[in-house]
Amino acid sequence: GESVGLHLPTLSVQEGDNSIINCAYSNSASDYFIWYKQESGKGPQFIIDIRSNMDKRQGQRVTVLLNKTVKHLSLQIAATQPGDSAVYFCAEKRTGDKLIFGTGTRLQVFP
Amino acid sequence: GAGVSQTPSNKVTEKGKYVELRCDPISGHTALYWYRQSLGQGPEFLIYFQGTGAADDSGLPNDRFFAVRPEGSVSTLKIQRTERGDSAVYLCASSLTGSNSPLHFGNGTRLTVT
Numbered sequence: 298g299e300s301v302g303l304h305l306p307t308l309s310v311q312e313g314d315n316s317i318i319n320c321a322y323s324n325s326a327s328d329y330f331i332w333y334k335q336e337s338g339k340g341p342q343f344i345i346d347i348r349s350n351m352d353k354r355q356g357q358r359v360t361v362l363l364n365k366t367v368k369h370l371s372l373q374i375a376a377t378q379p380g381d382s383a384v385y386f387c388a389e390k391r392t393g394d395k396l397i398f399g400t401g402t403r404l405q406v407f408p
Numbered sequence: 409g410a411g412v413s414q415t416p417s418n419k420v421t422e423k424g425k426y427v428e429l430r431c432d433p434i435s436g437h438t439a440l441y442w443y444r445q446s447l448g449q450g451p452e453f454l455i456y457f458q459g460t461g462a463a464d465d466s467g468l469p470n471d472r473f474f475a476v477r478p479e480g481s482v483s484t485l486k487i488q489r490t491e492r493g494d495s496a497v498y499l500c501a502s503s504l505t506g507s508n509s510p511l512h513f514g515n516g517t518r519l520t521v522t
Contacts, residue, residue, distance in 0.1 A: 329508045333513075339515050340501075340513030340515045341451065341499070341513045343510045386451075390508065394439070394456060394458075394507055395456060395467075396441070396511055397453065398450035398451045398452075398453075400448075400449060400450050401449075
């Protein structure tokens with residue numbers, strides 16, 4: 298079946314280092330992708346989005362890269378901080394505006 | 409401005425009971441979504457409204473689940489004859505237009521069926 302998946306369930310990084318969270322998707326018809334951050338007890342928080350006509354988009358300390366050839370999405374966080382510790386989800390929007398989420402990657406930041 | 413508001417934040421009910429979960433979206437957002445999230449999993453799509461109508465209800469697991477949005481703003485998710493397997497966090501999100509605009513989530517209602 299079609300799915301949005303993540304390569305690593307847990308990522309541990311040192312404070313100040315850069316983090317890269319990866320995501321694979323299988324539906325080539327998806328045209329919009331979003332990264333969310335979720336802290337314990339809270340709803341997913343929007344981080345950054347990208348449309349399929351782009352391959353890179355930058356925000357504050359975050360960059361999303363989209364490789365449509367291999368159906369791969371990544372989130373790069375620069376100078377990772379303890380407050381970045383959370384679960385990160387990629388999500389793809391398929392036909393009919395339904396947003397499908399992956400299972401998530403837990404980011405742990407150590408001082 | 410105010411974000412998406414969900415009430416109650418926690419709900420404990422007995423197996424077989426009926427529950428209603430409420431969602432107040434961001435003012436002006438035409439699209440509203442319901443998701444369900446189990447522990448350690450990503451949110452699972454249930455239903456999506458564009459205005460007052462359900463544009464896609466393909467994620468509702470069975471006919472015990474129903475949702476309404478009568479005036480195109482507040483939405484209620486209704487679960488009849490609750491089962492222990494319905495226990496999860498129910499998330500609501502709204503979006504300005506639905507099409508290629510980000511979803512903004514509330515903090516969810518944690519439903520526990522005993």
